[in-house]
Amino acid sequence: MALSAKSAVSGCFIPLYVVCFLAFFSLSASAQKKAITGTVADSSGMPVIGATVREKGGKAVTTCSADGTFKLTVDEKNSLVISSVGFLTAEVPVGSKTTFAITLASNTSALNAVVVTALGVKREKRNLTFSSQQLNGEELLKTKEPNLVNTLAGKVPGIQITSSSGNAGASSRIVIRGNSSPTGENQALFVIDGVPVDNTETGNISGGAAGSGVNRIADIDPAIIENVNILKGAAATALYGSSGARGVVLITTKNGGVDKKPVFNFSSDASFEHPLLPERQNIYGQGTTGIFYNGEDADKKTSLSWGPLMDTLKVNGQPAPTYDPYDFFRTGITTNNTISASGSTNNSNYFLSYSYFNQKGVMPGNDFKRHSFFAKYNSKIGKYVSTTFQMGYNNSDQERLPEGASNGPLFVLLLQPVSWNPYPVLLPDGSQRGYRYSRNMPLWTLDNISNDSKVNRFLPVFTANITPTSWLTITERLGADIYTESDKYIEHPSPQIGLTGQIRNQNINFRQFNNDLIISATKTFGKFNVNLLVGNNIYTTYSQYMNINGTGLNINDFNNLSSGSTITGTESYTQLRKVGFYSQANIEYNRFLNLSLTGRYDGSSVLNPDKNFYPYGSAAASFIFSEFLGPKASNVINFGKVRLSYATVGNDGVGPYALSTPYVQAGRNTNAGFFQFPFQGQQGFLLTTALGNPTLINERLNEYEAGLEMRFLKDRISFEGSYFSRRSKSGLIPGSQIPPSTGFNSTTINSAEISNKGIELLLSATPVKTKDFSWNVTLNFSKIKNEVLSLAPGVDQLGRLIKGEPYNIFFGNRYKRADNGELLIDAGGLPVVDPQQGIVGDINPDWLAGMDNTFRYKQLSLSFFFDMKKGGDVQNDVESAGFYYGTAKVTATRGQMVVKGISEVDGKPNTVAVDAQTYYQTRQYESTIQDGTYIKLRNVSISYLLPASFVAKTPFKTASLAVAGRNLWIYSPHFTGADPEVSSYGTGNSSQGIYAFSTPTSRSINFSLKFSF
């Protein structure tokens, strides 16, 4: 890897045209009057690099150098106006002084807030030409979500977050402005302090525990975050190149302190979680057709709960007891302790943080532990150079059991008859005791199956800013994301279901390097403020997988590979490289007109080598019309801006090695597992099942966006709205199904088109604001309509993608209906199944909305947050299994039933009765689909900041207490599972919207204590 970075630098340095525009900037000159010098510093005494110092009434203007000093020649009668991004503008009369020490106060007004945009460029929010929403770290911490992705849920219009399961450490998916890639990556790019970080879902072992792994952003401790900025549109992210096409989450970590004396912050959280479980019937016992099966005798075992009513059931003359299957779960306990220190010395400052997060999941056998260290050190070297070195180290450890309808506990547990006592776990002879055949029992799996994944991750970033003259900054930023992961899946032999046991070890080595060299020049010409930037980016990833599996275990409870009868191994690694050249121009005219142009030229190693470079760019403008309003109108509308942008972004959208059609090591796939060759002493290779496509070129995303931002009554009310229309073209579809008669199952096609159109609204208001009491409310709303416009020539359907339909529909068996939409019923009284499969649901919500309220009374604050999803279907596999097995809540109504519909026989309303068991056991796919509409009270939090007068008597500077509740109330009228927000099979595209046998999510209450000294 070191080699590659070196060759990259020699091969791809900044083009010479940079020199040309640098020359253009050295043209200004000034008249001779009186020479002055000065320094500009912030309230902590740190220099404000690049602050503009302008002569009011004259023409002189300059910017501060890297040490915060400036020189200027001005007229004594005039005054100096000093401004900088993020600070209130100051005005100082020149008079007789020749040296000035100017302190700028930070601007806390939302309007002038500084936001971090692409590549770490800081800009005032008012000047942005695109939609961006910033959330501060405190706000995220308040949600008490351990996974950074989940802390964003419901807060930002246009983004959708989906959890995969309630497992401690489980992955979550984040999609900004709708799915635009058919099967490729749709999730947002995460960038920490300018460096992209990996958010792959890992922890899944081939052939190991089913269920979702951990999305790697979960390694990041939310406590080190200063703020998060969400860049949604292509115009905002174009500088990030292809990987930014799907939206960017920019994370800025906390900086060093300002005090010479170190400040220590300590916070401690404890939370208690209660599982949210699907509804079920618990009044009928095990059996079929009303006949009791006790689950003990060999011929009285069944998976069905179509037995007798528990109230009347007698066993050995005694009333039969009922056992709640859900007793299997436990109260989850999470603790999170963080300590940080920050401070500064003359030319440097530092921030250090350590946290330990420990979650004991609601499901036994599921834990997640995370140690996070973070250190950041800013220092000035000499006059022109300032540097930042930071290092994050995380150690995460997740233990879990298999999920889904696999050999793990959940399938059997959620369908467990209420008449069955799960204890004892073992029979006297030591074998597994179960109520049914063919499956492991939940309690047995706790002691015999485990999936452990341990990650050690390093995130170093080095940044150097060189400011040779006041208007020029050269930034060199090198960052890396390096982790090793070791996973181990253990499955003890289970003679009851004919499995001989296995141990699967997986080691992952991942390395990602990112280097940016950016030259940026800012200069003011009269009423123009111009920023030009050129840069180069080099990005490489390397990931290596080593797997060794032992099957047919010989030694009881000896969890080492050597226990296996057959041991096989595989090795694989992948490498990807990208190079990009970019430039940007931001031109501001007289504080009301902004123009922003970007261009980028990217090369990617994964595409056809003859066509692997592609250009793209964006153009955007904003107009601050409030500058032209009269004083009366300004009192009402204190800010108003319209903006318009167009962007086209290229994306490589496919993994490495999709161009070739190689042979792959063969394997044997049976119901006992997957076994790699060699087989019986012979090695074997077969042609890949995925046909390579050597002609792959980049896909493209084109987006128009228009927006309106307004602020009323001195910022008491603010509004931000955006409309966007994006269309992906030449969409890459890896794994696109092709007919087996071609000799292959899939290939990568390069021809899909998907459109997403939507609106995003954000309204915030402060209805009450007094010294002691305030009330803030924020509402957000988004609505996205998407459509698959085309797939491949002659192909109208690829799995869940159908031409002319929204992204990811549900397709399968359905019922035949009369013209008026009523069900057709056959002579036996059962609904008629349509021989033609069809569309039975759509996972896309009609709209999403959120409402956040904060009340503050003196030291006490209360906030609560609701969010809502309207529409969006869910495939509820727990319910459909519950129909068959007789555990679904609706099956509590039994006996004969007449299905409402039109008789196929005579065309009249159906009158033929059918037995409920027969009816439910023959339900088709269509009845699995439920409307996933919900309203959630996602978060309530009460906090109390101890009064200063009280704290003064303690060693502490500040202290606060808080209690927060999560998922306290969920209203989902059409959904019979527990949490309609879940997507059980992880963060992949094709598995979205399926609620299956995953670990339940939970309701929790959290207590936290924070103080600083």
Add this chain to the structure above:
Amino acid sequence: MKKSFYILLLTGLCLQGCKKFLDINTDPNNPIDVQESLILAPAELNISDNIHGGNAGIIIQNYVQNIAANQLNPYVGSYQLFNIDMDGDWSNFYVTSLNNLITLNKKAEANNNWNYAAIAKILTAYTLGTATDFWGDIPYSKAFVSGVFTVPYDKQEDIYKSIQSLLTDAIANIDKNSSPKSPTGDDYFYNGNMNAWRKLAWSLKARYYIHLTKAPGYTAKVQAESAIAALKQGMTSNNDDLKFTYSGAAGSENIWYLTFTPVTTYVMNATLIDTLRNRNDPRLPKMIAPATATGLFTGRKIGTPTGDLAKYSYPAAFYGAKASSNYIFNYSEALFIQAEALLITSGYAAAQPVYVNAINSHLSKLGIDTASAAATAYVNRRKLTAGNALQLIMEEKAVANIFNFETYNDWRRTGFPKLQKVDGALIDIPRRLLYPQNEILTNAQPQQTAIQSTKVWWDN
């Protein structure tokens, strides 16, 4: 002028450097080419596991009532089948089997490794024959063409012609007696014994001739004569059986052992056990194991309430142990084909001695002394007459062909062995399998409208 020249030069150098920097997209994990032996081994395993065994094979064993799942209806045993259920099978037939065998053949022909080319052709013919009997018209002559994603299907009659010509060519390849590289241990079936492969090729020819006794435009007599002629060079003993022997180690368990692990709930079918018991067939205890809980031979009747797995019978060790063999084409079948052909050409008396040999070949394979009283008495009880000859030949062929889908072909062709539709059947006994959903969605063809009652071309 000079300045812009340098700019151009530097930009050029830079892009050239970047090109090189990005030139890393060569797959380090998977080879672009491999030798014949590496393809043959997994291709043969796939034939055993997924073409002969596998999902389609198990469905057929339900249809012919050799096995039953300890599950309530509806399931495949009561003829519930969806197009999507066939997706995996087509992937096994077309992607794993045919695409690799056709590639193997081309590679072997190019390298003059005629023995590999011959085996590839024979297994291609076998896979095609199995597929066309399941599905009728299927893709072949226009399939496997790079860049062509719409593949019209060949008529079943043309597939049959292709099978015969593949087998003819395979025999010619073997007869070249020239193969710089020749299979050994990579050939799990015959360990490189090309004489055995040659006999198999002729025996398969006979199978596919006899299938067409009722096909439109073909006569039973000509088909029978062709079969007899082919069998003259066909298999000559049980040692010639095409079988896959599993070591039984973890991951190398016999496919039929895996089919009967508790997780599948498959057990032996009452129809088979009752048939063997009613005939007082001495092979019953050799083929079927008594239920562990009762010691009795008890099969499960499809459509009845579920029962205790330990009270049902499983296959005996000969067929169902971890290290048993999977019998894909039996010498016994070759003899039964000959018996049927002689019945057609020369009458039941001519068929009788071959028919007895056929039964005896199976008895001795199971380790039963054909001279024993039980064996001779059985054979005498099952003598052919003018009236029952076809029925008895097919019934005995079905016993010898246990776990072989050929019984389903025979039933469709001759009506024997007689089958009653199961309790709770959704439809009459199917006459075919359905086309897979993945073909329907990505390669729409007129044949795909076939339903389970749609007969294939030769089924009359």
